[in-house]
Amino acid sequence: MQSASTSAPATPDLSGLWVPLVTPFREGAVDHAALGALVRRLAAEPIAGFVVCGSTGEAAALSDAEQGAVLATVARAAPGLRRVLGVCGHHLADTASRLHSLRGADLAGVLLPAPLYIRPSQAGLVDWFLQLADASPLPVIVYDIPYRTGSTLSRDSLLALAAHPRIVGIKDCGGDFGKTRALIADGRLQVLAGEDAQIFPTVAEGGCGAIAACAHVQTTRLAGVIALLREGRLPEARALWQPLLPLIEGLFEEPNPAPVKALLSARGEMADELRTPMTTAGVALKARLLALDQALSACPGA
Template sequence: MSDFSGIWIPLITPFADGAVDHAALRALVRRYADAGVAGLAALGTTGEPATLDAAEQDAVLATILAVAQANATDAQRRALPVLVGVSGNHTASMRARIEQLNLLPIAGVLIAAPYYTRPAQDGIVAHFSALADASAHPVVLYDIPQRTGVRLELDTLLTLAAHPRIQAVKDCAGSLDTTLALVRDGRLQVLAGNDLELFSTLCAGGSGAIAASAHWRPERFVALYRALTEGKLDEGRQIFHALVPQIQLAFAEPNPAPVKALLAATGWVRNELRLPMTRASAALTERLVALGETQPR
């Protein structure tokens, strides 16, 4: 059984002159392994998977897994777990993709509700159940109604929690009632997906976060998690309040443009995205550069 606690980074996909920059991607994976993050999420929203063709997606995942597995060559370390995003609204196609992923050494699959079609809740249950039945790996539900157009209602989440391979939820619905109910139920590990809710989710008993803003200064996010899980509330509060400006800037414009601008300002990647995503505005980039200068690479 996988453990989905701690700070997970939903990796960007770096580009250079329009192509995937695998060298930069390898450097990022090593960076986050050294920072002590719990794991990585590949090909999630932050990774711009909708702009990658199938071959590019496979190549990105292969690069991430190679570096994550190489991390275990040091006897003092472990392989860094990798979650893989699987999205769409055609259950059969998604099932076929999951069957491909069954052959890979991944920690699990991260699956959002079918987007655009807005199915009924019983359709959502049947969809996730079919995909979980097909998966050899654990499933993390991704509840993000602002992107899919439909939320996973609490009864739906509790029904899906009974499936033996559904183990966690990336909680982006913004409902404190739902978050608390899931934590109290205890069958699903609850990962904050809205970064500003990381502190409250952990204090309520959540297991961690999949946090795009943690691309920069990941050690501070790891320190926040450790402080709160060790009961050091004052220390955790101090760390979190220091991180709030960074988190707010990371989502001031559509993700991952601000994150890429900040990483570019600190020398990790080029500031490139693929349409329809565009770079952060000049005004926001200026603020992100100033933020990066407060703690250079």
């Protein structure tokens, strides 16, 4: 496969807090009014940008046309903030074509997971990412999330991918902190925590930030944790971080994004609606998340 261009795009600075946006629904359709309002609220917070149509956004349940419309709504609501688009597939030519179609798009990059369901060898995974990076007109962030894709990228595979000029970062949900440390020490990939509970150790070890579903709420506090850690101010970061842990744990007691949508619904920001086969979070969890969120908001500096 020929490269999409003769030179790599400029490497974006991915540091800070990225919000992987949920996709609000109402009566089965994308609720663009709620999405726009959510984006405008979050755009006023100290975030690096948005990840659009990722797993938290239920991208697998959105048609191509709906994904395009969601991206357009986000761009209109917060034109000054950077956007990364989730691109997922298991057919190489179709996925490459989708990447080609993004030429000229106003995006900081694409978030690209391993092909779903297939479970290739490490050599197959490396070839998959290299061919798609060749095809992409945009910087690529590897999405290492074995429990969704069925494939685990090894340390050696990720280090091999780091040599490609378009592969600039990783959303790290790999569950192997030794691998995380190795990637940070290598220094070629910008390492973003993808598991919310791992934000503190990842950034404290030298990761550049996080893509965190919990950042839909308590956004300023979470951004403050990351900023303090990057400044080496661990005691102050810990004081902000530790009160967040019960909320973060609750937000992942049921499959994401059901709990975060339940909390946003309880706050009056959208309907508590997901697309099949996702189901809404339980009533008791919803009430507990709202209480935790309100308690944190009452003591923002605690």
